[in-house]
Amino acid sequence: MYKVLLATHGELGQGLVNTLKMFTSDIDHVHYVSLDESGVENFREKITNKMEDIYVDGEGILILADLFGGTPFNIASAQITKMYDNVKILSGVNLPMLIEACLMKDMNLDDIVDGLVEAGNISIRRFEASKCDIDEDDE
Amino acid sequence: MYKVLLATHGELGQGLVNTLKMFTSDIDHVHYVSLDESGVENFREKITNKMEDIYVDGEGILILADLFGGTPFNIASAQITKMYDNVKILSGVNLPMLIEACLMKDMNLDDIVDGLVEAGNISIRRFEASKCDIDEDDE
Numbered sequence: 001m002y003k004v005l006l007a008t009h010g011e012l013g014q015g016l017v018n019t020l021k022m023f024t025s026d027i028d029h030v031h032y033v034s035l036d037e038s039g040v041e042n043f044r045e046k047i048t049n050k051m052e053d054i055y056v057d058g059e060g061i062l063i064l065a066d067l068f069g070g071t072p073f074n075i076a077s078a079q080i081t082k083m084y085d086n087v088k089i090l091s092g093v094n095l096p097m098l099i100e101a102c103l104m105k106d107m108n109l110d111d112i113v114d115g116l117v118e119a120g121n122i123s124i125r126r127f128e129a130s131k132c133d134i135d136e137d138d139e
Numbered sequence: 140m141y142k143v144l145l146a147t148h149g150e151l152g153q154g155l156v157n158t159l160k161m162f163t164s165d166i167d168h169v170h171y172v173s174l175d176e177s178g179v180e181n182f183r184e185k186i187t188n189k190m191e192d193i194y195v196d197g198e199g200i201l202i203l204a205d206l207f208g209g210t211p212f213n214i215a216s217a218q219i220t221k222m223y224d225n226v227k228i229l230s231g232v233n234l235p236m237l238i239e240a241c242l243m244k245d246m247n248l249d250d251i252v253d254g255l256v257e258a259g260n261i262s263i264r265r266f267e268a269s270k271c272d273i274d275e276d277d278e
Contacts, residue, residue, distance in 0.1 A: 009158045009161050009162075015152075018150040022148050073266070076266075092262035120263040123207055123230060123231035126229055126256055127230070
């Protein structure tokens with residue numbers, strides 16, 4: 001069992017969460033913190049406070065960051081992972097990865113984190129007209 | 140030379156564009172259309188109108204969709220690719236892919252589209268404390 005914390009630049013986290021609501025209403029375990037024009041120290045405070053709010057002993061936190069080496073990822077990896085057990089961080093979050101992470105929340109975080117990397121990678125595809133049979137009425 | 144058109148569910152496209160502005164101000168060639176509660180036919184009209192606005196003969200359009208098999212991807216692949224030459228579609232958009240796509244706008248679309256898939260895939264990484272040397276002051 002785990003919670004999801006999006007750690008992103010700007011409005012991306014909020015946009016991802018709002019879009020996630022189009023696919024499932026079961027998102028009480030999904031949270032976000034954003035690095036905005038208020039700066040790095042403000043972001044550090046926000047992610048620290050959010051972790052205090054949502055962390056439960058014996059459960060996991062999956063941090064989904066937008067950019068490997070970006071400030072949200074760096075603060076999460078350099079600081080948050082040292083303060084808490086069972087925190088995992090993935091970078092390069094996209095919508096398919098977030099949906100999968102949201103749906104798997106009752107699983108053990110250790111067991112599914114590699115699968116989430118795969119879900120993100122598989123979802124990145126180039127459309128080839130001759131190889132796809134698209135039904136545009138699918139969700 | 141090409142333009143970028145994000146085709147996503149909900150507020151994700153807007154969130155990605157607003158976040159992109161934190162990395163570059165050169166985004167006049169980046170556009171988005173969103174599938175929202177107004178429905179599929181409204182989305183079809185929006186993407187058709189947007190393509191009419193931005194398409195220039197001899198240049199390319201790179202459509203970045205959020206979800207393979209989702210409605211924005213399906214309408215783009217089933218309809219838009221039949222109406223225009225030199226339209227490429229990638230699914231599973233994430234921020235690193237969008238930044239790379241934005242920066243490469245003066246290149247030939249055919250030459251860079253596989254590299255964008257790779258950029259998206261490489262960016263999806265699992266943080267391993269023992270293997271990373273993170274400087275949290277990086278952007």
